Each structure stands twice: as structure tokens, then as C-alpha cells.
Ligand SMILES: Nc1ncnc2c1ncn2[C@@H]1O[C@H](COP(=O)(O)OP(=O)(O)OP(=O)(O)O)[C@@H](O)[C@H]1O
């Protein structure tokens with residue numbers, strides 16, 4: 001056994017407990033061994049301590065100390081022209097999937113004033129974006145759902161969050177920027193339609209995922225949303241999921257219709273992420289308040305299919321170079 005006498009800490013280093021100092025020295029010995037000056041070493045330990053406190057992963061702290069480019073998270077925004085097409089269900093399950101494969105995830109419920117993604121996770125919220133608006137401290141809005149999954153609730157039935165102005169959207173963007181480095185992925189669940197809150201959210205996203213059903217009205221509204229997005233920014237990266245399809249052909253045709261229109265009229269190619277059939281197991285999982293990928297992970301019409309869609313998305317974002325992410329996120 002190796003009981004070490006706690007180190008006599010300098011004035012500066014006494015800001016943390018001796019045992020915390022020792023743990024950091026041990027975990028980050030590779031980094032700290034190259035620092036000879038005691039006071040520089042204390043400074044580095046304190047910095048690591050505050051990063052850990054902030055929730056940064058060890059991997060990320062290493063990359064920051066070794067001067068590697070700052071890894072910003074991928075921001076994935078789920079949106080739709082029509083309501084009730086499965087955005088929240090897909091956002092939640094995708095967030096759970098990413099956290100299960102070891103990514104640090106923030107689920108940001110961008111359905112301001114009607115925020116309900118937590119219901120899919122049987123999570124009782126205690127905070128909301130309003131708390132952040134009052135205090136200016138992001139910690140007042142972030143809640144931990146599981147070890148690698150955090151959540152920001154944006155209020156339920158809150159008038160103040162219904163019609164926000166440019167100033168408030170800028171505050172939200174800056175808040176996300178402050179906490180972004182804790183995460184590998186930020187997933188945003190938009191409200192339906194083409195309102196300014198949706199456009200603001202999609203502008204932050206590095207990839208947007210448009211969810212549609214095969215219904216003509218849903219396809220038309222999806223096209224309208226992509227068109228508005230094109231008007232707001234030059235080259236959006238758009239993925240499409242066709243949900244609640246009755247057959248592969250029906251889903252493929254729906255995608256083809258959207259793709260033909262965006263290429264012809266907007267000169268914008270869109271990617272097909274895949275389809276999902278209508279399944280009673282999906283609504284059942286919502287009644288049970290358990291993500292369907294946990295409840296039916298092997299069912300090819302629900303859980304297993306959603307895992308496959310999330311894997312497709314994962315392969316797609318892996319192709320985004322860090323440079324592109326740096327350029328895209330929060331810089332608009
Ligand atoms: N493939 C599916 N099969 C069966 N039910 C589904 C499927 N996809 C979603 N649902 C159900 O449809 C309902 C609406 O889903 P969800 O809340 O995810 O939609 P939404 O697009 O987020 O809605 P809103 O626009 O109101 O935010 C939920 O009850 C959900 O369980």
C-alpha cells in the first residue's frame with residue numbers, strides 16, 4: 001500500500017484540498033512532469049482542477065495543454081416544417097445513443113416555451129433557461145440526466161420564451177459557447193415550422209436533420225423550411241429522415257420529392273439519413289417514458305432502426321473536419 005504524506009502546498013495551491021492536488025498530479029503526471037518551476041506547476045494544477053470542475057474530459061484537458069486545436073462539439077439540430085413528426089423522439093434517442101457510445105452530450109431543448117424532451121427520459125426538471133436569463137450563469141440552466149448526458153430545459157408555458165428577440169438569442173448563443181467545450185456533441189430539438197427561433201437554432205447547427213413524414217403536406221413544409229434556411233445562409237448541410245412510413249418505397253419516394261425540388265430550385269443537394277416505419281412500440285416507449293433504443297434495442301422497426309439512423313449520423317459527422325466545425329459553430 002502506498003500512503004503518501006499530503007504535500008505541503010503553497011499559498012496558491014491551497015485553494016484545493018491536498019488529496020485533490022495529489023490525484024491531479026498522478027492523473028496528469030505526463031503533462032506536469034515537464035514543468036520544473038514549482039509555482040508554474042501549482043498554476044497548472046489549479047487550472048486542471050478548474051477544468052475538471054467545469055466538467056471537461058481528461059482527453060480534452062490534455063489536448064488543451066498540448067496546444068492541439070480546440071475541439072468544439074458537433075451541433076446537430078433536429079427540425080421539421082410540420083409538427084408532431086418525431087423530432088423530439090429522435091433527438092432524445094440520438095442523444096442517449098451518443099452518450100452510450102462514450103460521447104459527452106448536451107441535449108438542448110430548443111422548443112422554447114414548449115420544451116418536453118425530458119418527458120421521454122422520465123426526468124423531472126428543476127431548472128430552465130429562464131434561470132439563466134435571470135442570473136447570467138449557464139450553470140443555472142444545465143441539468144445532469146446521466147453521467148454523460150446533460151439537458152437544458154427551455155420552459156413550459158413561459159410567455160417570456162415565446163417571442164424572444166435578437167438580444168436574447170445572442171445571449172443563448174454566447175451561453176452555449178461558454179459551455180460548449182465540455183461536450184463532444186450538442187443535440188438541439190427545434191420547435192416545428194419556420195419561425196425565427198428555428199432559424200436561429202439551425203444557424204448554430206453544423207448539421208441539420210429534417211424530419212418529415214411521407215404526407216404531401218409534410219414534404220411541402222420540409223421544402224419550405226430548407227428554402228428559408230437557404231435564404232438565411234449559403235450552404236446548409238441538410239439530412240432528411242422520413243418517419244412514420246408504411247413502406248420503404250413510400251419513404252424513398254418522399255425523400256426523392258424533397259431532393260428533386262432542393263436540387264432543382266435551390267441548387268442544394270440533401271442527404272438521406274434513412275427511414276423509420278410507424279411502430280406502436282415507439283408510442284409505447286413514450287408512455288413508459290423510456291427511450292425506445294433502451295426499451296426495444298433489438299426491434300428492427302423501432303429501437304434497432306433508430307440506433308442504425310444514429311450510427312449513420314455518427315459516420316456523417318465524423319467526416320466533418322475539425323476545421324469545418326470550428327468555422328461553423330457559433331461564428332455566424
Ligand atoms: N415512427 C413512429 N411510430 C409511431 N409513433 C411515432 C413515431 N415517431 C414518433 N411517434 C410518436 O409521435 C408523437 C409525436 O412525436 P414527437 O413529440 O417526437 O414529435 P415532434 O416532431 O417533436 O412534435 P412537435 O413538433 O410538437 O415538437 C409521439 O407520441 C411519438 O411517440
Ligand SMILES: [Mg+2]
Nearest residue numbers: 087088111190
Ligand atoms: Mg418536439
